[in-house]
Amino acid sequence: MSDIKLNFEHHHSAHCENGVISNLFKFNGLDISEPMAFGIGSGLFFIHIPFIKVNGIPGTSYRIWPGQIFQRASKRLGVKMYADTFRNPKKGKEALDAVLAKGIPVGLVVSVFYLPYLPEVFRFHFNAHNLVVYGKEGNEYLISDPVMEHVTRIHEDDLMRARYAKGTPEPMGKMYYPTEMPKEIDWKKAIVEGIYKTGYDMSHIPIPFFGSKAIRYLASKLKDYPEKVGDRKAALYLGNIIRMQEEIGTGGAGFRFVYAAFLHESAKKLNSNWLQDKSIELTKTGDLWRDFAFKAGRVCKNRSADKTSYKDLSEILIECSHQEEKLFFELHSKIRTI
């Protein structure tokens, strides 16, 4: 295969999935920012399911599961996507090369563990990372990884390992790219639908594992960690909450700032002072989340058996939960009237 280098513009982003959506759509002529992609794709969420353990630590997430932002954003914007997996690695590679040869940049789902360009301390077995391949030179693919400041490259063998990582979920060589872009975009409709869904997810799901209820649920579990699992594990559990909250450059507020940026941009697009007020409110909640992470970090570091510190942290979470419940309840009930 001869060398290919597509004229792909790389934008450094806070998060991989939004970043890939934004970068791929921009290449195809649809100018959309990262927060816009995140908001229209209803990316913001909160999940805490203590009995689903990841490496022995209760699962917590500040956003919707991988792949959903993409699906929702393209549906609401009217973008038609091609997406496929390949059980046979050889076929997966051929398919990728064939599409590149046609001059199409391709989105891939990969495991972070096998990306040599990332510093070792960030390489865990996380199998739902997204990046764009925009060319090939010799036996190296040219990569636009949204969380990297600049474009990079990767040896074809390493990319194959990353695409065919095992575990949950298995990427199975998944690749995707837009096939048809909309002629006109009804931004208002897309934004309203995105906000309506997030409003529902955060304030109306009648199960304690999801939405703002789950933040309270986590708070109730958190305050008993030292007694229930011991100091060492309690610190690991708490560290995991911080890491999920930070999850690659979300500003320490678990995507709350990205969503506030989305509300801010939407307010301008739709000329709505109300949305701007909501953006300011969410920024304040984001700052509270940061406060939580900061204090939690100190608790982790001290490893103190101090029960009160966990109780204090739990109270901050309860406050976060109330603020978000109120905010998203209001967004859900009023967004369709603007």
Added chain:
Amino acid sequence: MKKNEVPQDITKLDKGPMNWVNYVTDENGNYTKEISNGWEPENIALEQVWEDVNNNVEATRQKVVNGELSPIAYYLEKNLMDIPLLASYVDKWQWQVKRHMKPEIFKTLSKEMLEKYAFVFKISVEDLINNSSLRK
């Protein structure tokens, strides 16, 4: 978070030239992007995870050197894997992988099986068998 509050906290971990994009508000309350190269709570959480990993790797290394476990156990920890994950990489049941971690069973493994493990761990078969490198 305001633009001038974006943290730039350093850590003892080698993070290379990684920077994160943060969404922040500027002096007029407009959202904008700003680069951060680290934040204390995140650094603490990450250091804590690696301390835990390194402790496990070291404890397993001791057991391999003492002949209680086969080198597979060491490389499993070194590669941040667990038994279900390793089993799916080498196309075996979990109980088989557990068995392969016994030194006496490990000695009887076929060349193909050893090659499979070596490929997953990105090392040569010689390095896998020869555990002298694990003795410090």
